[in-house]
Amino acid sequence: xxxxxxxxxRDGARAIMDDRCEAVHLLDARLAPAALVLRARFGVPVxxxxxRSDAERGWRPRPSLSLVHRLDHAFxxxxxxxxxxxxxxxxxPVTVTPLxxxxxxxxxxxxxEAMVRLxxxxxxGRLTIAVPWPADAEQVRWFRDAVAPLLQGNPVCxxxxxxxxxxxxxxxxxxxxxxxIRVHVGALDVDTIAAAxxxxxxxxxxxxxxxxxxxxxxLLTLIASKVPVVAGGGVRSAVIAHERNAFAVDPGDAMGIVxxxxxxxxxxxxxxxxxxxxxxxxxxxxxxxxxxxxAYAQRFAALVGRPQIPAELRAA
Numbered sequence: 004x005x006x007x008x009x010x011x012x013r014d015g016a017r018a019i020m021d022d023r024c025e026a027v028h029l030l031d032a033r034l035a036p037a038a039l040v041l042r043a044r045f046g047v048p049v050x051x052x053x054x055r056s057d058a059e060r061g062w063r064p065r066p067s068l069s070l071v072h073r074l075d076h077a078f079x080x081x082x083x084x085x086x087x088x089x090x091x092x093x094x095x096p097v098t099v100t101p102l103x104x105x106x107x108x109x110x111x112x113x114x115x116e117a118m119v120r121l122x123x124x125x126x127x128g129r130l131t132i133a134v135p136w137p138a139d140a141e142q143v144r145w146f147r148d149a150v151a152p153l154l155q156g157n158p159v160c161x162x163x164x165x166x167x168x169x170x171x172x173x174x175x176x177x178x179x180x181x182x183x184i185r186v187h188v189g190a191l192d193v194d195t196i197a198a199a200x201x202x203x204x205x206x207x208x209x210x211x212x213x214x215x216x217x218x219x220x221x222l223l224t225l226i227a228s229k230v231p232v233v234a235g236g237g238v239r240s241a242v243i244a245h246e247r248n249a250f251a252v253d254p255g256d257a258m259g260i261v262x263x264x265x266x267x268x269x270x271x272x273x274x275x276x277x278x279x280x281x282x283x284x285x286x287x288x289x290x291x292x293x294x295x296x297x298a299y300a301q302r303f304a305a306l307v308g309r310p311q312i313p314a315e316l317r318a319a
Contacts, residue, residue, distance in 0.1 A: 007034075008034070008036060008037040009037075011034055011037040011038075012037050012040060012041065015027060015037070015038075015041045016041065016044070016045070019041065019045050019047060020045075024047065025047060025048075025307040026047055026048050026049070026050065026303055026306055026307055027041055027042070027047050027048070027049045027050075028049075028050045028051070028052070028303075029049065029050070029051040029052065029074075030051075030052050032051050032053060032057045032071050035049075035051065035070040035071050035073075035074060036070055038051075038074070039070065039073060039074075042075075048075040048076070048306040048307065049074045049075055050074060050075055050076040050077065050078065050302070050303070050306065051071060051074050051076075051077050051078070052077075052078045052079065053071070053077050053078070053079045053081075053084060053088070054079065054081060054084070054217040054220070071092060071095065072091070072092030072093075072094055072095045074095060075096075075306055076095070076096050076097075076098065076302055076306060077092075077095050077096065077097045077098070078097075078098050078099075078100050078298070078299065078302070079097060079098075079099060079100070080099065080100050080101065080102050080103075080217060080219065080220065080295075081217055081219075082099055085097055085099060098298055098302050100294075100295045100298045100299065101290075101294040101295050101298070102219050102220065102223060102242060102290050102295075103223075103290050103291060103292040103294075103295045103296075104223040104224075104226065104227050104283075104286040104287050104289075104290040104291075105223075105224075105227060105292070106227055106283075106287075107193065107196065107197045107224065107227055107228050107229075108193070108194075108197060109197065110194055110197035110198035110200075110201065111194050111198075114194045114195060114197075114198040115198045115201060117187070117198070118161075118187065118195075118198040118199055118201070118202055119202070121161065121185045121186075121187060122159065122161070122185060122202055125159055129157070129158065129159060130156050130157075130158035130159070130204045130205075130268050131158060131159045131160075131161055131202055131203045131204050131205075132154070132158050132159070132160050132161065132203065132204065132205050132206075132207050132264065132268075133161045133163055133199045133200075133202070133203035133205070133206050133207070133230070134146060134160055134161065134162050134163065134206075134207045134208070134209065135163050135164055135191055135206075135208055135212035135213070135221070135225075136162050136163060136164045136165045136166070136191070136212060136213045137209060137210040137211065137212060137213060138210070138211050138212060138213040139210055139211075140170075142209055142210040142237070143162070145209070146160070146207075146209050147160075147184065149258075149261075150209065150261055150264075151183060151184070153258070153261045153265075154261065154264055154265060154268065155265045155268060155269065156268050156269075157183065158183070158204070158268060159183055159184075159185060160183060160184045160185070161185050161186075161187065161199060161202070161203060162184065162185065162186045162187065163187045163191055163195055163196070163199055164187065164189065164190065164191030164195065164212065164213060165186045165187065165188045165189075165213075166188075166213065167188060168186075168188055171186040171188060187199070191212060191213070191221070193224055196224050196225060196228055197228065199228075200228035200229065200230045203230050204230070204231075204267075204268065204272070204275060205230065205231050205232075205233060205264060205267050205268065205275070206225045206228070206230050206231070206232045206233070207232075207233045207235075207260065207264060208222070208225070208232065208233065208234045208235060208238050209235035209237070209238075209260060210235055210237040210238065211237065211238060218238075218240055219240050219241065219242050222234070222238075222240050222242050222243060222249070223242050223290060226242075226248050226249055226282055226283055226286045227283050227286060227287070228279070228283070229276075229279040229280050229282075229283045230279045231249075231250070231267055231275060231278050231279045231282060232248075232249040232250070232282065233249065233250045233252070233260060233264055233267065234249055234250070234251045234252065235252050235260050236253055236254035236255070236256060236257075236259065236260075237254070238251075242286070242290065244285070244289070247282070247285050248282045248283075248285045248286045248289070249282060250263050250267070
């Protein structure tokens, strides 16, 4: 929002002057206009972390590359984004960083309260399945008509990141929104996932989620929530290791997600909890921040004029 950009300008200028910050890094490309003002005023380099959706869509709701290409450096964990940037932002240097899993922060009070309100009338002990809203609306209908009715124990399906109330009512029905289907409207960000993880027994990902900046990063975030994850046959990702950090359903198994969810829901709550913790621990071991942090540190040092000397060139 305009107020957010003004706040960034104020806080960023104060941090640069008081703390002598040497660089600005953006985790959201929509902040590029304010960051460019800071660079023009203070001479600090500006870098950004990009995802595929930043390049595929325009300013509304995602930024175009009309301003991003003026930044000093870009980082991405999506190798398929590199040729797109080469065509649309030729002057922007790009570093591909390895994927990394991070523990989820505590959800904000407002987001957690909103999630609790959606489930306020649910009887204690009733199971809840959190489902990121698929990009393909047909997948929403398929989950509603072919999966949800076959789930044992009458669980509640909490749909996360719906595009709007109108779409939610069209696909779930007015009665469904207060029955076994509950819909969260808004961004599918880390705060939403952290809040949903406090309420959900299982995360089900039947297909690629809507508005996911990076599918691999989203899946790592879901796994790091310590809630067991079930990925449908249409989800293709290198981060999924079947029975090590999630349960992956074969593409040809149409009802595999139903049977897998039913087996998970039939487990005692304690066993399901420890299973989610084991999945999260495996993801943290396999997808560490060491390599990614090294890549960021090398580029940041070069941007501020202190390039790191390669180990093989250092004096013994």
